[in-house]
Amino acid sequence: MADAAPKSPSTTPVGVDITRASIARVYDAALNGTNNYEIDREVLRQVATVAPEVADLAWANRNFLIRACRFLATQGQVTQYLDCGSGLPTAENTHQVVQRLQPDARVLYVDNDPVVLAHGRALLEENPQTRFLEADIFDARQVLHSDLARTFLDWDQPIALIQNGTLHHYLGQDYAEVMAAYIDALPPGSFVVVAHFLDPQTTAHSEIARRMEERFTHSPMGSGVFRTREEIRRLFGDTELVEPGLVLCEDWWPDGPRYTPLNQVQECIAGGIGRKG
Template identity: 40%
Template sequence: MTSSHIDRIRTDIAHNARVWNYWLGGKDNYSVDRAVGDQVTSLYPSIGEVARADRAFLGRAVRYLAGEAGVRQFLDIGTGLPTADNTHEVAQRVAPEARVVYVDNDPIVLTHARALLTGSRKGVTEYVDADAHDPERILRAVGRTLDLDRPVAVMMLGILNFVLDTDTARSIVRTLMGAVPPGSHLVLTHPTLEPALGGAGNAEAMAFWNANATPPITARSRGEFASFLDGLEVLEPGIVSCSRWRFEAGPEVAQFGAVARKP
């Protein structure tokens, strides 16, 4: 790790990647992350279920894409800290030759990049230090590893909620999906306040987060989430709680999930 990465690590304020790691039962977090994570849980007790459901959705989506859909290239933006069943592990279990590029700009994640770079012998697993707000930079960087003339699964799980302006978030998605060919897929999850999914209690927790942690977060409605999928073929079962995407058991969580194909 370079000195610039060390300088970027803040241990005096909670950070999303580390708090999410804490909720998932990981050890790559600090006391400030645990304190904020516990307070958010007290305000919104189902947040741990959301974290686990999001991770389980990732596994189901990647297994489908690498298996039935035949996708062999994955671009995972905002990957966070490594836990069990990371994208490359799931994809290369199904298709050992799969190529996976992770993108994140969190210095803590950078310190664990080596743990991510252990793919199958036949496949490729790489890591790019870049910000989701700069899709052009991401595309330039991943072009060294992925063939952008062949289908790519673009994965943005719990990342567009950190892009506070919805028009900007839509532009990021359009830029990324505009650079990949037909047969590519977009995989999204995003928190919501919609009462039908139990999101009403999330507002106070998000306000606390934005006052005490980084980066700030926003929730979006079903309509706003759907706008990210404009021009794409949304696969069955459509826009649902991520806990219910191709899985019937368990409670719904206030986190939309969807997988869409570029026609």
């Protein structure tokens, strides 16, 4: 029996334009979520014409985030998180992972997508250790100088800054400066988590990376840059990378041995964690 066609939400939050694709909703569609519309699914269909496994970008990103959060809450003993571009609520969000390990951990999510804000606030309204800030994640000053960020987080103690699957949607040449402003504000002992679309610069995978980039940037979403390892490394500033460094998301402390080779899409997203001395 064939699977039923994906359905859009029965109601649309105020301020949502369903004629334009949303980064958060495209991500949600790739994770088989239900908070997306036909225009968002069209983005994935367009990229799938050159990379049928396109949804694996989202899954590699999500699974890396979960493993990174487990590391930060246990080995890093981090109890404060600034999660930029949190996306739509789904299973194993940052607060769910870290608060299971550090019950007193505080998580501040930052986003300005109306769907994310509507669903996020409903999800978190009963969690006193978690807040949502409506702001532009690419404007560090707006985020860092907000009353909520200044009062909810203790800026004298380490903070984990998370930009997971976000900065490849920033098209400016000053992309590294966006992160530099955040890193400068972090207290010593803080961590920086980044996952980003990768151009591996190999004969086998650079072509597919650039073809996906072309489809993403010319789709209704309009963004999705695949940067080189050297370009992505700049996002960590002068922080010291935690072993194994900046690697494929699937290679950052995987949960077990790999029996199945990575596909072409999984070779095109990298992640890492830096620690500020």
